[in-house]
Amino acid sequence: MSRDDDEILAVAREGFLDEAGDMLRQFEQALLVMEENPQDSENLNAAFRAAHTIKGTAGLFGFEAVVAFTHEAETLLEHLRSGTLAVDEHVTQLLLRSRDQMEALLDEVRTGARDAAVADVSRTLGAELRAAAQAAGGQPAPQELVDDTPAADADADADAGVAGAWQLSLRFGPDALRNGLDPLAFLRYLESLGRVAGIRLLTEQVPPLAALDPESCHVGVELRFDSAASRQEIEQVFEFCADDCDIAILEPQADPAQRLALLERRAAQDAAVRDRLSQTWQAFGFDLSPPASQAPEVPPAAAPAVAVAAAPVTASAPAPATTPTAAAAAAATTAARRPGDDTRFIRVRADKLDHLIDLIGELVIASSGAQLVAQQEASPAFMEAALRIEGLVEEARDGALGLRMVPVGDTFSRFQRVVRDLGKQLGKDVELVITGGDTELDKSMVEIIADPLMHLVRNSMDHGLETPEGRQAAGKPAVGKLRLNAYHEAGAIVIEVGDDGRGLNRERILAKAIERGLVPAHADLADEDIDQLIFLPGFSTAEQVTNVSGRGVGMDVVKRNIESLRGQIRVYSRPGKGATMQIRLPLTLAMIDGFLTQVGGVCYVLPLEIVSECIDVPEACTRDTQRVSGCFDLRGEVLPWLDVAAFYRHAPAPLAPNARRSLVIVRDGMKRVGLIVDRLMGEHQTVLKPLSPIFRHLRAIAGSTILGSGEVALVLDVPALVSSAVVHTTRSFTHPTHQAVSSSGLQPVLSGDAR
Known part of the structure; x- marks a missing residue:
């Protein structure tokens, strides 16, 4: 084949692998529902259809190992559909193991490597599938699939x-x-x-x-x-x-x-x-x-x-060894079309989409530059054209970012298998409740957040939820509930992992932290601070190490991964009632609507959605010019403030005549903090750029951006700033004002400064 054919074939193979991954998820989902409701023929047909699609498409590519093994699982499914075999735990476990083996075989296709261990599992597991099918009374040929009802009995x-x-x-x-x-x-x-x-x-x-x-x-x-x-x-x-x-x-x-x-x-x-x-x-x-005589009747x-x-x-024999042409490979990527579908989809390579986002980002910067020139030229026609371009660029930006948004429910659904398997391993009955699955998140963030969510789910299963006997002794239902929830709030996405288990044992956590020297022996910590101890490296309250938990790794990795996404994690726990881990993430890591400020000659950008209001600096914030932070009264509510110039040690910048410094009120979840800046410069479409490694030690800086003038502005990490403001405030105040701050829900957060 020519180079073009090779490239087409490679793209088609990737399309097949992506489609097969979707089919595997459907296969697993259908099996889990089927286990709970064995009479649900729709899910049984869905599992059969998914296995059939994988096998048929793999056959077009000549992936014989995938075809041969999937056929064994498909034969067992046909026995379930025909009623010659009943759904039980053994059969479900066999099919779930088959799903994992299909994934291993597809991984071999993706990498092009062959693993003898994978081939051995295919042989042994295939033999188990055949034995289960033979025990049901032979191996029937797969029958025609009917969407609404089980396959009809045929002669x-x-x-x-x-x-x-x-x-x-x-x-x-x-x-x-x-x-x-x-x-x-x-x-x-x-x-x-x-x-x-x-x-x-x-x-x-x-x-x-x-x-x-x-x-x-x-x-x-x-x-x-x-x-x-x-x-x-x-x-x-x-x-x-x-x-x-x-x-x-x-x-x-x-x-x-x-x-x-x-x-x-x-x-x-x-x-x-x-x-x-x-x-x-x-x-x-x-x-x-x-x-010459009348033709005989057609036999029944x-x-x-x-x-x-x-x-x-479905077919029942392995695919031919001959590799299909590039056009045949393309057939595999389009074969998933279903008659009657009005919505059409097209697969796009991730690197091409990333390149488009980069180009849109450069267009945003160029548009800002055009507006700046228009202002300098004082040309009304030029300004009108620049504003029209800005509006179009903003629409293109939103459209391009929307291409990368995917429902978080696809990630949530993967944990049904985890909860099932881990529940059986731990001897716990757990019901997984998923809400907000249609909430969308940037695809790049979904891929990163999957691992932290896995740690949190396993931690809730192992440490949070009790055994059925323990729950009944505590007056709870024997079946525990694990909740995965997602929703949008204030320009961010919130993901919650909660359970109705025993909650965090704060006395035990604090005692273990003191034992390991993580906090002083006579430390007087608030409940929220004790909860945060579980994220310290090496911290664990497990009595013994198991293959699920107990090594003191995992929760600190969770926090680092979330913070790498400019997010944060909080813990809400009620003893005996359960605990909830709340993750707050930005919607995207590419571009945001920003609020541009200036401090000491340096431009800083705040995410626009977290800015509540801007006011003149209150007199309470200017009494002591050496102070970095403090508290002020905002219409009867006591809030902490932080002087950004003092925090970053900027030299005092001379202000223009009649110019005043401003206090920007920002919110971080339920907390609000005032940030003192020298100058307000208005809204700004912000293209996020990563910081060079030599600047990553800077506190509370999430990244950088390029202004229309070509200057570099720094994007502030507001959660880190809020934490710093609260820490500085609690250090500075020991009189009743401190008590007022605590009552507003602003507890000191353990951070590098606090320690």
Whole structure:
């Protein structure tokens, strides 16, 4: 193949792997629901459909190991669908292990490496699947899938098929090639079920060269296929092209009358076509001469004379070793289309999307520069044009960022398997409750947040939820509840992992921290500070180390990963009632609407959504010019303030005549803090840029951005600033004002400064 074909094939393979990953998630989800409700035929069909899609698409690529193993799992599923095998824990566990093995085989496809251990598992687990199927009474051929009801009972003889010569008549539609189908790939796959004993390519529909559209398909094929396969197995080969191909299949026992009926259909009153088809079929050995007497009735086992490949069914043999062409690979990526779907999707490589976001970011910076020049030129026409461009750039920015937003529910659903398996391992009955799954988050953040969520879920299962006996002794239901919730709040996304277990044992946490020297022996810490101790490196209250927890690693990694996303994590716990871990993250890491300020000649950007209001600096904040922070009264509410210039040790900047410093009130969750700045410069579309490693030691700096003038502005990490403001405030005040701050919910937070 050419280099272009290789590239197309590589892209199509990635599309197949992405699609297979989606199918695996559907497969697992359906099995978990099926375990809870064995009578739910819809989920059983969904699991069968997912396995079938993986096997069929893998067959087009020639991934034989995937096809062969998936077929074993599919056979067991067919026993469940036919009712010859009941759903129980053993069967469900076998199928879930099969799902993991399919993923391992797909990983081999992705990396191109072969692992002997994976092959050994395929053999041993495949043998277990076959044994379970044989125990149910043989291995039936997979039957046609029906979406709404279980597969209908069919005559065993009709499904079994008869060894002999099948007649296949194929007419590919004009849009087959445009839709990424390769007729040759399907014929190669067909050979995995038998032998193509005769083939003729029909060219009657090919137009003259001058009128030929190279993207249109004019292919017709007549086949004699010698095989003992069943009708369903042959139909499976062509399932992905059912929408773009007219397929007629006549069984070996079809009588001449049926063949003549098909001839009438194909000839369409064209005598020349009739003659050519008749000669071809007779050369294949098919009898077109009905006996003089009345033709016998069609045996009951025979299928209809002409059958068009119907809804997705499944093949039962490995795919051919031959690798399909690039067009066949493209067929695999488009094969997931379902008849009647109005919404169309297209897969885009992540690096191309990232490049688009980068270009939009540069466009935002260029637009800011154009506005600055327009202001300097004092040209109304120029300013109007710059503002119009700014509006369009803002729409393009929002649209581009929307492309990267995905529902967080896809990540949540992965934990159903974790909760099931870990619950059985720990001997706990746990119900997973998912809400807010449609809340969207940047895809890059979803990939990073999955690991911290895994730690939190496992921690709640192991430390938070009690055993059924312990819950009943405490007057609770035997089944514990683990909640995953997500929602938007103030321009951020909040993700909560909560349980109705025993809650945090603060006395034990504090005692363990003192024992390990993490806090002084006579430390007097607030409840919130004690809760934060669980995030310290090496901290654990587990009595013994297990394969679930107890090594003191995990929670500190959770906090570091979340903070790397400019997020924060808080703990809310009620003894005996449960605990909730709340993660607050920005919606995106690429671009934000910012509020531009200036302090000591340096520009700082605050996320616009967290800015509540701006006021003149109160007199209480200016009494002592050496102070970094303190408290002030805002309409009866006592809030802490932080002087950004003093915090970053800026030299006092001379103010213009009649200029006044300002206090920007920002909110961080339930907390509010005032930040003193020298100058307010208004809203600013901010493209976030990472800091160079040599500047990453700076406190409370989330990144940088480039202004329209070309200057660099720093993006403030508001949660870190709020923590610093509270810490400085609690250090500075020991009189009743401190008590007022504590009552407002602003407790000192353990940070580098606090320690």
